[in-house]
Amino acid sequence: MAEPKRRTEVDTPARRFVFVLLDQFTMLCFASAVEALRIANRMSGRQLYTWKLIGEGGEVAWCSAGIGFKLDGDLDEIARDDTVLVCGGIDVASATTRRVVSWLRREARKGAAFGGLCTAGYTLAKAGLLDGKRATIHWENQDSFSEEFPDVTLTKSVFVIDGNRITTAGGTASIDLMLKIIADAHGEDLANLVADQLIYTSIRTDQDTQRLSIPTRIGVRHPKLGQVIRMMEQNIEDPISPAQLAREVQMSTRQLERLFRRYLNRSPKRYYMELRLAKARNLLMQTDMSVINVALACGFASPSHFSKCYRAHYDTTPYRERGTHATKARA
Structure with missing residues (x-):
């Protein structure tokens, strides 16, 4: 009886990231994440990653710099293998609408990985997705987060991965997170190539804190x-x-x-x-x-x-x- 064919990295399907762009999201944290994925595809010569942009209304999402991003769709159903990254920014409490919270709770039941970039850790916590988990959020939001969500263990790290829950502190922390994800899946060499392309000379880990000493x-x-x-x-x-x-x-x-x-x-x-x-x-x-x-x-x-x-x-x-x-x- 012939041995079953072993799956190689070449025929492994691309990992899809679904970016949920909240109103007034921070462009830097979103762009940093997408660019790291794009460069990983380019440097590997394969399509390791794909991505999709969604948000309320499914038309355009506006970042805090006043630039609009055309969305690929509304808050639709996701696949179990997707990684959902919610991108937050200014006044995240207002951007965390009832519809967004309901959608997060419903889709999280599928067991997919969910993350919050910049201030979107608040959005995940509001939906109950971080209860009993370790997490981080931009230092400016730490005081209010601690008061509102006592069931979340808040850290000062640049990013935190706790099971299938991911949070970052914002800004260039998205690069550190993506380099970690790339290294875990495809090796340190590829992650280092991506960092070099980004002129990113000091890669931080989840042990690094977000504020200056x-x-x-x-x-x-x-x-x-x-x-x-x-x-x-x-x-x-x-x-x-x-x-x-x-x-x-x-x-x-x-x-x-x-x-x-x-x-x-x-x-x-x-x-x-x-x-x-x-x-x-x-x-x-x-x-x-x-x-x-x-x-x-x-x-x-x-x-x-x-x-x-x-x-x-x-x-x-x-x-x-x-x-x-x-x-x-x-x-």
Whole structure:
């Protein structure tokens, strides 16, 4: 009896990616993903990947740069072997419509792989596709995401693959994700060829974090200063006193004061307040949390104290800030 013919890579069908373009999606995260797939096809000399663009209405999807992309179809049925990548961007909560959420829930039952690029991790989480999973999202959306989706283990990685769920932090993280996918399926050599074509000289893994290190961000390489700022960023809801922060890095409170004055031209207390207010502004803009809950989440004991500090820093009240943002979003 003849042996059955073994399937080779040459006759393996191309893997299809279905890109779901939400309203105001970020062009960079989408283009980075598609270009990596296109170059993989070119460098291998075979059609390893195909792709399709879909979205609500099936006509045109507009990115945040104001450029329209002609879609191949509406939110239609997908195949089990498809990989669906939802592309998000500005005001992802508004772009995550009931129809999109219903479609995601229905199609996910087929067992296909689903991913969210940039802010679209929010869309997947809203549909319940990330419950019990590890995930990531653009750093600007991390605070609001953590508050709204406690059942998702949020990381600061540039991308996360947890089973058949994929998320990226946005921007060029799509390239890192695709290089990982290409390497897993067709080897490191092809992935490196794709990276070279993209002039992408530093390939990141899921162990790399998306934001610059604290010394790079503040422009100061002082180990104790970086350590204190890290503690501040990790303790927004329950602020630590300057005296305790100083003890943690084996300094006196006066030495800590001098350190902040010298390198950041402000007191530790002032710097900490600015971090807390920045998080509060993010939550006001990106969630439906009440002002009092935002205040509590950022370490303020009362709404009145929160409002007073917010107005002193941003020259407007939390209520007006939210109202202005909502008006702009509607426009």
